[in-house]
Amino acid sequence: MFRKLLSFDEAKQLLEQTFDAKPVGVETVSISEAHERVLAQDIVAPLNIPPFSRSTVDGYAVKAADTFGASEDQPVTLKFCGHVAIGESPNVAVKNGLAAEIVTGAPIPDGADSVVMVEQTTQKGNNISVHRPVSIGENLMAAGSDIRKGETVLKAGRFLGSREIGVVAAIGLTEVVVYRRPKVAVLSTGGEVVAPGEPLPPGKIYDINAHTLCVAVREAGGEPINLGIIPDKKDKLTKALKNALGSADAVITSGGVSVGPKDFTPQVVDSLGKPGVIISGVAVKPGKPMTIAVVDGKPVFSLPGNPTSSLFMFSVFVHPVIVKLAGRPEEELPKLKAVTAKKMFPARGRRTFIMVNLAYNKTGTLLVRPVPTGLSGAITTLAKADGFVEISEKQQFVDAGTEINVYLFGKFGKTETA
Amino acid sequence: MFRKLLSFDEAKQLLEQTFDAKPVGVETVSISEAHERVLAQDIVAPLNIPPFSRSTVDGYAVKAADTFGASEDQPVTLKFCGHVAIGESPNVAVKNGLAAEIVTGAPIPDGADSVVMVEQTTQKGNNISVHRPVSIGENLMAAGSDIRKGETVLKAGRFLGSREIGVVAAIGLTEVVVYRRPKVAVLSTGGEVVAPGEPLPPGKIYDINAHTLCVAVREAGGEPINLGIIPDKKDKLTKALKNALGSADAVITSGGVSVGPKDFTPQVVDSLGKPGVIISGVAVKPGKPMTIAVVDGKPVFSLPGNPTSSLFMFSVFVHPVIVKLAGRPEEELPKLKAVTAKKMFPARGRRTFIMVNLAYNKTGTLLVRPVPTGLSGAITTLAKADGFVEISEKQQFVDAGTEINVYLFGKFGKTETA
Numbered sequence: 001m002f003r004k005l006l007s008f009d010e011a012k013q014l015l016e017q018t019f020d021a022k023p024v025g026v027e028t029v030s031i032s033e034a035h036e037r038v039l040a041q042d043i044v045a046p047l048n049i050p051p052f053s054r055s056t057v058d059g060y061a062v063k064a065a066d067t068f069g070a071s072e073d074q075p076v077t078l079k080f081c082g083h084v085a086i087g088e089s090p091n092v093a094v095k096n097g098l099a100a101e102i103v104t105g106a107p108i109p110d111g112a113d114s115v116v117m118v119e120q121t122t123q124k125g126n127n128i129s130v131h132r133p134v135s136i137g138e139n140l141m142a143a144g145s146d147i148r149k150g151e152t153v154l155k156a157g158r159f160l161g162s163r164e165i166g167v168v169a170a171i172g173l174t175e176v177v178v179y180r181r182p183k184v185a186v187l188s189t190g191g192e193v194v195a196p197g198e199p200l201p202p203g204k205i206y207d208i209n210a211h212t213l214c215v216a217v218r219e220a221g222g223e224p225i226n227l228g229i230i231p232d233k234k235d236k237l238t239k240a241l242k243n244a245l246g247s248a249d250a251v252i253t254s255g256g257v258s259v260g261p262k263d264f265t266p267q268v269v270d271s272l273g274k275p276g277v278i279i280s281g282v283a284v285k286p287g288k289p290m291t292i293a294v295v296d297g298k299p300v301f302s303l304p305g306n307p308t309s310s311l312f313m314f315s316v317f318v319h320p321v322i323v324k325l326a327g328r329p330e331e332e333l334p335k336l337k338a339v340t341a342k343k344m345f346p347a348r349g350r351r352t353f354i355m356v357n358l359a360y361n362k363t364g365t366l367l368v369r370p371v372p373t374g375l376s377g378a379i380t381t382l383a384k385a386d387g388f389v390e391i392s393e394k395q396q397f398v399d400a401g402t403e404i405n406v407y408l409f410g411k412f413g414k415t416e417t418a
Numbered sequence: 419m420f421r422k423l424l425s426f427d428e429a430k431q432l433l434e435q436t437f438d439a440k441p442v443g444v445e446t447v448s449i450s451e452a453h454e455r456v457l458a459q460d461i462v463a464p465l466n467i468p469p470f471s472r473s474t475v476d477g478y479a480v481k482a483a484d485t486f487g488a489s490e491d492q493p494v495t496l497k498f499c500g501h502v503a504i505g506e507s508p509n510v511a512v513k514n515g516l517a518a519e520i521v522t523g524a525p526i527p528d529g530a531d532s533v534v535m536v537e538q539t540t541q542k543g544n545n546i547s548v549h550r551p552v553s554i555g556e557n558l559m560a561a562g563s564d565i566r567k568g569e570t571v572l573k574a575g576r577f578l579g580s581r582e583i584g585v586v587a588a589i590g591l592t593e594v595v596v597y598r599r600p601k602v603a604v605l606s607t608g609g610e611v612v613a614p615g616e617p618l619p620p621g622k623i624y625d626i627n628a629h630t631l632c633v634a635v636r637e638a639g640g641e642p643i644n645l646g647i648i649p650d651k652k653d654k655l656t657k658a659l660k661n662a663l664g665s666a667d668a669v670i671t672s673g674g675v676s677v678g679p680k681d682f683t684p685q686v687v688d689s690l691g692k693p694g695v696i697i698s699g700v701a702v703k704p705g706k707p708m709t710i711a712v713v714d715g716k717p718v719f720s721l722p723g724n725p726t727s728s729l730f731m732f733s734v735f736v737h738p739v740i741v742k743l744a745g746r747p748e749e750e751l752p753k754l755k756a757v758t759a760k761k762m763f764p765a766r767g768r769r770t771f772i773m774v775n776l777a778y779n780k781t782g783t784l785l786v787r788p789v790p791t792g793l794s795g796a797i798t799t800l801a802k803a804d805g806f807v808e809i810s811e812k813q814q815f816v817d818a819g820t821e822i823n824v825y826l827f828g829k830f831g832k833t834e835t836a
Contacts, residue, residue: 087610089620146796162633174615192505197592202507211587215580378564
């Protein structure tokens with residue numbers, strides 16, 4: 001059942017080979033609920049946008065040929081033939097020598113092929129003097145020039161932000177087909193944890209992981225199902241995991257994967273279906289005591305109880321899987337380059353991630369240093385960090401003064417003002 | 419009432435001087451709803467974290483002095499004096515010469531000041547041989563070493579992501595006081611717009627702005643109130659705006675601010691309260707025909723009808739205000755440097771924003787060029803852009819081959835794979 005400690009890269013590769021993370025399904029949502037969802041189908045325009053040729057200025061719809069040779073000194077004079085209002089079908093036609101008054105956004109009347117800006121005309125009674133020639137198509141937006149009927153305007157896989165919602169509205173749709181958010185069950189284990197809000201008996205600590213992991217699931221595009229703290233008994237855990245696998249697309253447990261006598265989570269997970277546990281421990285710091293299983297086509301991640309390790313391993317191993325189950329475009333953490341303020345060492349033989357802070361020194365160099373008092377079990381280590389650096393298990397150390405990539409946490413990093 | 423066309427910088431400055439954007443209020447939310455909210459009060463720890471000294475390894479709790487001089491060849495032998503389980507108060511005390519078995523996370527028993535890792539011991543009956551000395555405090559996490567009781571763990575103004583939620587859970591809180599999301603009313607005006615899903619009569623187009631602006635409000639941390647399309651009549655608009663000002667913290671209209679005969683939005687807004695319209699047109703492209711008013715302490719933004727201009731002016735003028743009303747930390751758009759593939763010109767005398775695409779050329783240079791067929795009224799121009807560049811009204815042009823800042827749209831830019 002358990003294999004040797006895998007390297008970081010081997011573990012990532014084995015997970016990808018064993019579990020093919022694909023979108024879990026589709027659903028139809030209204031345009032007002034489509035924000036931050038991902039299109040599951042190409043969207044094809046059912047009409048031209050604009051649906052008709054529109055004026056882009058206030059002025060006069062004309063035949064361009066009628067204005068040729070017009071100048072400030074020698075204007076061309078056309079006859080007023082009516083108004084074109086916005087939002088209405090024109091009830092005039094523009095024949096040779098005629099000009100129809102038009103406002104921005106109004107439909108170009110039959111016969112006209114261009115619009116003269118009002119600033120380049122003078123009007124006297126029914127005579128419109130044009131002081132500058134226009135070319136065919138000038139000052140109008142032709143029907144279908146923005147979007148052509150039948151054109152694919154947005155492709156499946158597109159993340160829907162304000163700009164994309166605008167395209168959907170433009171073509172008159174009220175609903176879109178998006179990928180369903182994968183349901184991810186989150187369970188805490190361990191006899192020492194108590195839910196926040198409860199009294200804290202001696203020897204116990206508050207459960208952090210259920211809360212951090214649910215938020216992390218949401219950030220990755222999933223829908224968390226918080227199953228709370230599972231009592232430290234095999235039969236209770238077995239029942240909870242079966243229940244979780246029955247209702248969710250993926251399962252995350254935390255705690256119970258160390259070597260202590262009660263850490264039976266991996267054994268229980270392995271008993272629930274095939275292939276069972278595929279990764280048991282990864283040569284990585286923090287987060288070594290992690291197991292990953294696949295149970296009848298669903299991934300089960302058993303993360304360490306330590307909240308920093310747990311959340312960090314989530315970001316490295318679980319986040320990319322949920323992103324794929326959600327059909328989201330793959331994203332990279334934002335990163336920047338900074339110079340190491342001190343020598344940093346990887347844990348022997350392990351891919352090492354060090355939580356760091358960034359600050360400019362007096363000469364304007366952006367320096368990176370480990371979070372002070374960065375206790376491995378401390379939740380504050382993570383909360384105080386601006387980001388992290390990655391040191392390969394093959395490196396002996398990273399010397400002070402080395403330029404290195406710093407991966408940034410969150411979208412409102414303290415980095416901006418550091 | 420209306421003043422001269424202001425420059426971009428003058429308009430930004432006048433808005434800041436006239437309207438002091440501050441958080442609109444606070445509310446208490448549960449920890450499970452606190453994600454992406456902003457703390458309105460400092461959070462002070464009501465207890466130590468960890469609440470008690472905990473072992474960070476599996477092994478034996480000892481007095482460090484008892485292990486001094488221990489080595490592989492000359493181990494120190496201590497007497498087993500009991501077990502310490504996780505999640506329970508220890509029922510043993512460690513006196514000189516004794517060792518208590520302990521698991522990771524369990525409380526350090528009275529008398530012990532350090533933990534020897536199990537790997538550095540051998541056990542024979544009740545004799546524990548220690549093969550390496552430990553120092554005081556080794557392999558344990560002291561009570562309060564992560565968070566001290568009375569310490570401010572998170573400050574007001576902190577955006578709550580997974581890491582911050584972890585800190586809140588760690589100290590056992592179930593609720594936090596956060597800034598209330600500002601309510602932002604969104605109205606579309608203009609006789610030519612029809613709601614998506616409705617039949618499209620000749621001369622009409624679908625309303626885009628209500629949908630894009632509601633999403634943009636949400637992205638800025640506000641709660642949009644979509645008031646839909648307001649008929650093109652003064653009394654209806656007056657009533658709708660009064661209603662909006664009565665229920666929302668800020669109001670956005672789009673359409674009806676050009677020079678057409680029916681564009682009476684600014685007049686109506688100005689009549690509703692003091693000081694009324696403060697900015698009437700800004701020397702900016704796109705988006706010149708925009709007015710900003712302050713009505714009895716609430717900002718009213720009247721954006722252009724053109725969806726690209728409207729959404730773009732939102733991002734430049736409205737987004738920063740909503741961010742402040744929401745109490746969010748100020749954010750900068752992500753940006754990168756790229757080289758212009760062609761000469762670009764500002765509109766004469768106007769701060770000019772050009773929607774652009776990014777792509778690497780064969781030699782690996784990241785080139786930036788205007789979105790092809792970038793019609794100013796086209797919704798697709800915005801949707802196809804990777805970002806935008808800003809050209810000062812004082813510049814004559816930006817030459818091809820110039821390194822320039824490109825501001826990126828969204829968090830899932832196409833840029834990664836361009």
